[in-house]
Every structure is written in structure tokens, then in C-alpha cells.
Amino acid sequence: DVKVTQSSRYLVKRTGEKVFLECVQDMDHENMFWYRQDPGLGLRLIYFSYDVKMKEKGDIPEGYSVSREKKERFSLILESASTNQTSMYLCASTVAREQYFGPGTRLTVT
Amino acid sequence: GQQLNQSPQSMFIQEGEDVSMNCTSSSIFNTWLWYKQDPGEGPVLLIALYKAGELTSNGRLTAQFGITRKDSFLNISASIPSDVGIYFCAGLGYSGAGSYQLTFGKGTKLSVIP
Numbered sequence: 197d198v199k200v201t202q203s204s205r206y207l208v209k210r211t212g213e214k215v216f217l218e219c220v221q222d223m224d225h226e227n228m229f230w231y232r233q234d235p236g237l238g239l240r241l242i243y244f245s246y247d248v249k250m251k252e253k254g255d256i257p258e259g260y261s262v263s264r265e266k267k268e269r270f271s272l273i274l275e276s277a278s279t280n281q282t283s284m285y286l287c288a289s290t291v292a293r294e295q296y297f298g299p300g301t302r303l304t305v306t
Numbered sequence: 307g308q309q310l311n312q313s314p315q316s317m318f319i320q321e322g323e324d325v326s327m328n329c330t331s332s333s334i335f336n337t338w339l340w341y342k343q344d345p346g347e348g349p350v351l352l353i354a355l356y357k358a359g360e361l362t363s364n365g366r367l368t369a370q371f372g373i374t375r376k377d378s379f380l381n382i383s384a385s386i387p388s389d390v391g392i393y394f395c396a397g398l399g400y401s402g403a404g405s406y407q408l409t410f411g412k413g414t415k416l417s418v419i420p
Contacts, residue, residue: 200348238412239394286348293337293356293398295408297348 200298219287312411335397
């Protein structure tokens with residue numbers, strides 16, 4: 197079974213804090229993705245990575261950065277969290293033409 | 307960019323009824339994926355379709371890759387309460403400059419009345 201895990205299911209942070217969201221996949225996938233999901237807006241791609249140390253901007257990269265130091269791990273960083281970054285964050289990895297999601301992190305910024 | 311229209315947005319059905327939902331696009335896709343998402347959870351891949359005309363089943367779920375490569379549908383037969391959730395389609399298509407992009411529908415929210 198493909199397994200994508202995320203470090204936290206629920207997170208509450210204050211405005212201005214630096215936030216790290218971790219994602220790990222155990223299937224040696226090269227491609228990994230970070231999305232946010234908001235009611236009425238669907239899934240929006242923040243960043244993706246095709247290989248270690250490689251990253252590409254998605255549709256809404258502003259306010260985020262990413263890190264991929266190891267193949268299995270893809271981190272999303274909010275340098276200075278803001279209330280408009282309150283959302284459900286979903287990590288995914290791809291094998292062949294199939295994309296698998298993690299369980300999600302519900303982030304609340306107060 | 308590529309866009310997917312998924313319909314219906316929501317539906318209420320009686321337990322035991324069959325359900326049908328579909329996704330259409332003006333773009334051609336070479337893969338269609340169907341997901342189910344429970345509240346507070348990540349989407350789970352239900353069915354993957356790889357070629358035009360392909361019909362694939364997974365238990366009570368059946369999905370088809372449209373012959374024009376611009377649409378796909380998902381059917382659920384004999385619905386049960388645990389079918390409740392949001393169903394998403396996603397299409398993988400060429401986005402230019404040698405790269406491919408996965409585009410998601412906005413989802414169909416399914417409610418099942420016991």
C-alpha cells in the first residue's frame with residue numbers, strides 16, 4: 197500500500213509564527229506536492245518537487261516555501277503565518293500517473 | 307489553464323439508489339482519477355483510468371474514460387450510508403513545455419438518506 201503521512205493532523209499557530217508542515221512517503225516516489233483546500237475553492241497547488249533539492253511553484257506559492265532534502269520528505273514552510281493561511285493542507289506523491297494524498301493537516305492561524 | 311466542470315455539486319439520495327456524477331472539460335486528458343474524501347481526511351484514490359473508452363470497476367463503483375478524452379463519469383450502485391462524502395475527479399493533461407498537470411474538479415458532495 198502507498199503511504200503518505202503528515203506530521204500533524206491539527207495545528208494552531210499565532211500570526212507571525214514560523215510554521216513547518218512535514219510530509220513523508222515510503223514508496224520512493226520522485227514527485228511530491230503540497231495543496232491547500234478551502235471551501236468553494238477546491239484544491240489549489242502551492243508547490244511541487246520532481247526530485248531532491250528541486251522545487252517548482254504551483255498556482256499559489258506566495259507566503260510559502262518548501263524544502264526537499266531527502267527523497268521521502270517534503271516540507272512546507274510558512275515563514276510568517278497569517279490568518280488567511282488558515283486552511284486544510286494536503287500533501288501528495290505520485291507514482292506512474294496516480295496521485296496519493298496524505299491525511300491532511302488542519303492549520304488554524306489566530 | 308485547464309478547467310474541469312464537475313456535476314452535480316451536491317446530491318441527496320435514498321439508501322439503495324444508484325448515483326451518477328461526471329466531469330467534463332474542453333481539454334484532452336490522458337488519465338482520469340476519481341477520489342473520495344471524508345470530512346477532515348485526505349482524498350482517497352478510488353479508480354484510475356488510462357485510456358479513452360476504458361471502463362473500470364471497484365466494488366460498487368464504476369468509472370469510464372470518455373471516448374473524446376474530455377470527460378469521465380463515476381457511478382455508485384446500491385448506495386449505502388458510508389458512501390457519504392465528497393467525490394473528486396482529476397484529469398492529467400499536457401500543460402505545455404513538456405510538462406503535465408493534474409487538474410481537479412470542485413467535487414460532488416453526496417448525502418445518503420437511510
